[in-house]
Amino acid sequence: MTIxxxxxxxxxxxxxxxxxxxLMENRVVQRKVKRRQTILQEGxxxxxxxxxxxxxxxxxxxxxxxxEHNIQFAAENDWITDIGxxxxxxxSKLYIEALEPSVILQIEKLDLYFxxxxxxxxxxxxxxxxxxxxxxxxxxxxxxxxxxxxQRYLSFVEQxxxxxxxxxxxxxxxxxxxxxxxxxxxxxxxxxx
Amino acid sequence: MTIxxxxxxxxxxxxxxxxxxxLMENRVVQRKVKRRQTILQEGxxxxxxxxxxxxxxxxxxxxxxxxEHNIQFAAENDWITDIGxxxxxxxSKLYIEALEPSVILQIEKLDLYFxxxxxxxxxxxxxxxxxxxxxxxxxxxxxxxxxxxxQRYLSFVEQxxxxxxxxxxxxxxxxxxxxxxxxxxxxxxxxxx
DNA sequence: ATTAGACCTTAAACTAGATTAAGTTTTTTT
DNA sequence: AAAAAAACTTAATCTAGTTTAAGGTCTAAT
Numbered sequence: 001m002t003i004x005x006x007x008x009x010x011x012x013x014x015x016x017x018x019x020x021x022x023l024m025e026n027r028v029v030q031r032k033v034k035r036r037q038t039i040l041q042e043g044x045x046x047x048x049x050x051x052x053x054x055x056x057x058x059x060x061x062x063x064x065x066x067x068e069h070n071i072q073f074a075a076e077n078d079w080i081t082d083i084g085x086x087x088x089x090x091x092s093k094l095y096i097e098a099l100e101p102s103v104i105l106q107i108e109k110l111d112l113y114f115x116x117x118x119x120x121x122x123x124x125x126x127x128x129x130x131x132x133x134x135x136x137x138x139x140x141x142x143x144x145x146x147x148x149x150x151q152r153y154l155s156f157v158e159q160x161x162x163x164x165x166x167x168x169x170x171x172x173x174x175x176x177x178x179x180x181x182x183x184x185x186x187x188x189x190x191x192x193x
Numbered sequence: 194m195t196i197x198x199x200x201x202x203x204x205x206x207x208x209x210x211x212x213x214x215x216l217m218e219n220r221v222v223q224r225k226v227k228r229r230q231t232i233l234q235e236g237x238x239x240x241x242x243x244x245x246x247x248x249x250x251x252x253x254x255x256x257x258x259x260x261e262h263n264i265q266f267a268a269e270n271d272w273i274t275d276i277g278x279x280x281x282x283x284x285s286k287l288y289i290e291a292l293e294p295s296v297i298l299q300i301e302k303l304d305l306y307f308x309x310x311x312x313x314x315x316x317x318x319x320x321x322x323x324x325x326x327x328x329x330x331x332x333x334x335x336x337x338x339x340x341x342x343x344q345r346y347l348s349f350v351e352q353x354x355x356x357x358x359x360x361x362x363x364x365x366x367x368x369x370x371x372x373x374x375x376x377x378x379x380x381x382x383x384x385x386x
Numbered sequence: 387a388t389t390a391g392a393c394c395t396t397a398a399a400c401t402a403g404a405t406t407a408a409g410t411t412t413t414t415t416t
Numbered sequence: 417a418a419a420a421a422a423a424c425t426t427a428a429t430c431t432a433g434t435t436t437a438a439g440g441t442c443t444a445a446t
Contacts (some may be wrong), residue, residue: 061335069339071331084328087321120313127320134323135277137330138264142254144337145370146262149433168393177338182433184395228414342403361423375403377425393442400435405428412423 003028005053006105009077013125020119027111033098040096046085048106052078055102056163058171061094070175073099073163079129099167149178150186196221198246199298202270206318213312220304226291233289239278241299245271248295249356251364254287263368266292266356272322292360342371343379 003025007016033039040046052074059072074080085092116123143152153176157164173183196218200209226232233239245267252265267273278285309316336345346369350357366376
């Protein structure tokens with residue numbers, strides 16, 4: 001079954017029976033994405049909720065000066081979408097790009113709405129998913145307004161150790177809101193102690 | 194009916210019928226909160242989801258140096274809770290304090306769970322509420338990693354003009370992640386142009 | 387196998403924002 | 417109404433992080 005990875009993930013919340021799984025299987029599409037390929041670009045309406053089976057993505061915005069700013073990473077068993085664009089059908093200001101060759105499972109908006117009605121507990125599951133992401137984001141805001149770049153780097157490495165050794169440091173710097181040059185300085189300082 | 198302000202707010206999502214309203218009325222408690230009084234403190238488990246009827250609150254954390262950092266404000270018709278502590282029954286690291294004499298409506302966790310079961314669309318409503326807050330928070334993260342303090346101040350004033358003229362500038366500085374002295378400098382610079 | 391394009395590092399000069407400190411005004415409490 | 421406490425401002429000094437620039441390494445594509 002294509003959606004097996006999603007079902008495994010849902011077991012942590014509220015497990016699905018065979019009938020529910022079959023309903024979902026019909027509405028989910030698997031897709032391969034090459035390294036550097038984008039699945040969302042500025043100006044597009046975000047049509048899908050995507051689940052990462054294999055690989056890694058970043059969501060970023062480009063400012064007036066042309067500089068990219070990483071808002072979020074998503075690796076195996078994580079969900080990624082521009083939730084604002086997705087639910088309100090407005091053009092996105094963001095990009096979602098594969099940082100590695102990847103495999104994802106995608107659900108379209110109307111299919112997700114159909115599933116919300118036919119499998120009511122799915123609403124509960126997606127509510128819990130977003131609540132967890134909300135808490136993570138809130139902690140990140142707190143860090144941003146209260147900590148130095150070094151402290152933020154250390155807690156990024158601690159919290160996302162799987163990502164930290166897998167991502168180019170340019171991408172991490174962009175996520176932390178500092179220049180790659182300064183991250184290099186921080187790393188040197190840390191290694192010399 | 195005590196919960197009238199909540200019902201008005203829900204009309205924007207999915208309106209309640211009389212029966213549903215009565216169920217909810219039984220599970221909601223009204224409470225007056227004095228200026229500077231806290232409804233949540235570090236170490237406590239956050240027991241309530243709170244709806245602001247009148248007044249204004251801030252949620253903040255205190256760092257090792259004793260400095261307070263504002264994570265969120267909530268004024269009329271907004272919800273406030275430490276969602277991490279509330280759903281996982283873990284001690285909070287945050288404070289919620291009234292910045293003005295206030296009136297709130299509170300729902301306890303078990304009551305909310307009862308209502309989620311007896312009024313299924315309530316799950317949908319709270320999912321949408323948190324999704325909107327998620328988008329706001331994501332924009333704030335983007336601002337924090339990509340903009341100067343002046344730009345962040347200007348977009349705070351634009352987005353929350355109702356709050357901006359109501360809050361002491363110390364509180365705004367703490368929310369923006371800068372010192373009150375530097376905010377004063379920014380304001381002077383803006384007014385002289 | 388070679389070249390182009392990312393990626394990483396170092397270092398000097400610069401700037402946004404912090405810190406310290408002192409003085410003024412406004413608000414709150416008694 | 418007076419006293420205390422909180423809030424706002426200005427300015428000098430300091431520092432975390434940026435900018436610019438150059439050289440070096442690694443990876444990927446022809």
